[in-house]
Amino acid sequence: MIQENSVNFGNNIDLLKNVKDCTIQCIYIDPPFFTQKDHSLYSEKHKKEMKFSDKWINLSDYLKYIKNLLSECKKKLKDDGTIFLHCDKTASHHIRVLLDEVFGADKFINEIIWTYRRWSNSRDGLLNSHQNIYFYAKSKSFKFNKLFTDYSPTTNIDQILQSRERNENGKSIYQTDTNGNVILGKEKKGVPLSDVWEIPYLNPKAKERVGYPTQKPYLLLKQIIEISTSEGDIVLDPCCGSGTTCVTAKLLNRKYIGIDISNEAIDISKSRLDNPVVTSSALLKNGKEDYYNQDIYKVPYLEILNAIPVQRNKGIDGFLKEYFNNKPVAVKIQGHNQTLQSAVSELLNSTQSKKCEKLILIKTNDSTELSLFNNEIKDDRLTIVDSFSLIASKLLENDKSNSLRTSVCSG
């Protein structure tokens, strides 16, 4: 029999027979997606290529495998257990039908959309930036822990806190006491977690990345395990790959069972379990706004210039949407307390390796030191433009000294 807290090498459908029936609280499956490709990635960290095959005779061969796997998994779930099947547009429409067949259409709970930002070009149609996770239960009465997220900035919190009731016409109205004062509702924990999850894809430099092809982020598994299990429950992943599910379960004080047909996957899972590393996400910690607008006052300048903002780059704040000589045009906005000299050096340093033939620096403040420095700028690519507020303050200065001159002459 397969032990709790273990990762096991072998074919999942065979090995699942060695897992005790009705013992598993949650199963997460991230199987091959029917891409008809071999997936491989060279891991710098482990100095070797890691791969798994996603080639099948045909679609029905693939669907037969998935259906057998699902049937075997169902036997292992506790009566209040749940299953999450991860797939993408390639076969999601077929997989949902299989899940209905094995678990029953009435056991469908949600289709979770995992969405992330991608910058690659889409060949035809819209850029694909999501994957699907089907969430089914073994029975109608299943374990589910409610998670809450923050209200959006546009929510009128004041209204939300007031209790509501239906009037004689069935219309929802605010409840008031006999003196006409509003009655406060129950304490609010936030907005219940929706079925669209925005969690960043693991970037090539993410600390938790081990170099296994299609490795999923810890934060995705954390959310799945938190909504479906309690501490001490067993989580099973029959296609565990680099062991993300097992590592997450361990960190959340759950028990785990991992299975994979690749020896490399088992080795990497074991080493991750010995030394778990997770990446903290600035996006999730600080919110989307913070992530995108670190220097919020620069955004209007970029909008006026029709430029795309660049994040986390000291020297470049944006690129114009329009190219110059088929090359991007980098834009920098002089910081509030920054000298022009330092703004120019930052822009030039950051564009050294970029093939820009035009650089624009928006000057936001003026001083004697700057005008001296202006004469020394030698880079032909650079154009320094005064911001609107600087132009306005120069105009006002001019008008003031003119009227002073007039009043001295007439005085």
Ligand SMILES: C[S@@+](CC[C@H](N)C(=O)[O-])C[C@H]1O[C@@H](n2cnc3c(N)ncnc32)[C@H](O)[C@@H]1O
């Ligand atoms: C998409 S990857 C899983 C990635 C994993 N979620 C992670 O975060 O690293 C799919 C995995 O399924 C495994 N696999 C494919 N067929 C299998 C089978 N019959 N039995 C066990 N594992 C299998 C592959 O070796 C591969 O590691």
